[in-house]
Amino acid sequence: MNAREEIREPARTVPVRHEADVLVVGGGAAGVAAAVAAGRRGARVVLAERTGALGGLASGGLIVLLLSLDDGRGRQVVGGLCQEVVDRLDALGAAVHPPPREWGSADSARVEAWRRYGLVWGRAPQVVRYAVAYEPEALRVVLAGLLQEAGVRVLHHVLACGVAREGGRVSAVIFESKAGRFGVRAGAVVDATGDGDVFTAAGCAHEHEEVLPWLWFLVGGVEDADAAAAAGAGFRTPDPGRLLLPWGATPKQHRRIDPTSPEDLGEAELACRARVFEAFRELRQRPGFARAHLCRVAEQLGITESRRLLGRHVLAREEMDRPRDDAVALTGHWTRAGALYWIPFDSLLPRELSNLLVAGRCISVDHRVHHATKEIPACFATGQAAGTAAALAVAGGIEPATLAVPSLREALRADGAILDPPDATGPAQGRME
């Protein structure tokens, strides 16, 4: 965009409406995990979210597949809050996933059965993964419950649009709202906006990607969802009459967009919604879809990546399968069975600031590692790590960036996070039957 004219905004003071030990910006998987982890450790936590709902892409984006909590070799590598979320979804009857005895199995019938739910990806030879298909509204209810139990103050409909910096720290984040601008003061801040809005406003180094837009949708009234999924029409969901359609624009249909540009986003939303409607009308022509209806289109575009922090460490592809004693989260790779990344604390820390942490899809990793760390289980794991670090630092009267990593790792393990794959510690940490 070329700004031909500029307007000088008058300097202004804004009221501080809230004070917190830990402020988490963004209520997606990473932000909720950060807020719950910090709240459970006794911190006064405010979670600020620009929409009226929790879950981000994992609910409103209809990306309703946790890919994956394992490493593709039958070992669970993401636990902690992500596992708690799965347990709570299970208790509501709102999730479907392979049992532990099937993880890592190459049995072709089992692989095909779970592939129909969208839970098996990657090249042959494929194996069954510990991945989970779930209901988006159930996830929202589960996340809200976790936040409430952890005593987190949730502010909806507030957009972080600036920061107040004092030296090498963020002393407050400025929000825009219908009630005007205001600040939230905090001892530590977690940027879980997905797009790195807080670290960008604070002037931290980052990379910026342009991507093809996606818009996933759900179709109801399907006669035989299993047969439709077998024929490649979409994925089965926990609700037997529905299919999940992971619709994405091809380069012929749409250009790559800058996911932080309102002009690009607005134009892509309109174009993709029209394309999704066309795709649904085509689907109606297939056998078994005569009574199908479009039951839900994602509320937001599927944006795989936008800004990524250039932090104290940029985790690179070459570091795959390389254990680290400063890891605060692990993740497998959804398309590469057997691959494993140890995510260091330094990938959550900007170089420039001492009390800002970053969690979720905008952490400091290279483009190829991002393919793995952007996945929802990994976002839960880095969120839990960031929130735990923030709470421990504030309680200890120190800056998060100076926290001793061994004590953070000890706290995370105590809270169920997996930092050592089972064969590194002897007995399996994954849940086995």
Ligand SMILES: Cc1cc2nc3c(=O)[nH]c(=O)nc-3n(C[C@H](O)[C@H](O)[C@H](O)COP(=O)(O)OP(=O)(O)OC[C@H]3O[C@@H](n4cnc5c(N)ncnc54)[C@H](O)[C@@H]3O)c2cc1C
């Ligand atoms: C097309 C596509 C397919 C994918 N497929 C899968 C899959 O099958 N399985 C899987 O596990 N993962 C998948 N992913 C990845 C995964 O969905 C996301 O990377 C993950 O959900 C990101 O979580 P997050 O919490 O980091 O960010 P988000 O979910 O983006 O959450 C960020 C939150 O911050 C809020 N926010 C943003 N800016 C501000 C601001 N300035 N102020 C206040 N609030 C703000 C947003 O409203 C949002 O709620 C896919 C992603 C895409 C786009």
